[in-house]
Amino acid sequence: MSLGSSLLSLPPEWSDQAVCATTDLDYMFRDNGGYAPQRRLCLSCPVIDQCYEYGLDEKHGMWGGSTPGERWAAGRGRGRRGIDFDIQEEI
Numbered sequence: 001m002s003l004g005s006s007l008l009s010l011p012p013e014w015s016d017q018a019v020c021a022t023t024d025l026d027y028m029f030r031d032n033g034g035y036a037p038q039r040r041l042c043l044s045c046p047v048i049d050q051c052y053e054y055g056l057d058e059k060h061g062m063w064g065g066s067t068p069g070e071r072w073a074a075g076r077g078r079g080r081r082g083i084d085f086d087i088q089e090e091i
């Protein structure tokens, strides 16, 4: 599944505010040794919290400032504190 197809299914009430919607959407799925550039984009996004919750089960790409490995480690239903800490450490 590409990010483009994923974003098309995002809830319309926040997807129109997505910063990445104005970019090449597949860019958010390119892991070139890390997702640091994509994460910087997410940190400026007004819907980062909604995107993170929405993308918790996504196995690929950057969602709400989190990598696939971070989402796996956080597990569904956990709070965001651990993820926020990881974001600040990696940038």
Ligand code: SF4
Pocket: 018, 019, 020, 021, 028, 041, 042, 043, 045, 046, 047, 048, 049, 051, 052, 062, 063, 064, 065
């Ligand atoms: S948080 Fe990141 S992946 Fe999610 S909508 Fe915003 S820019 Fe796109």
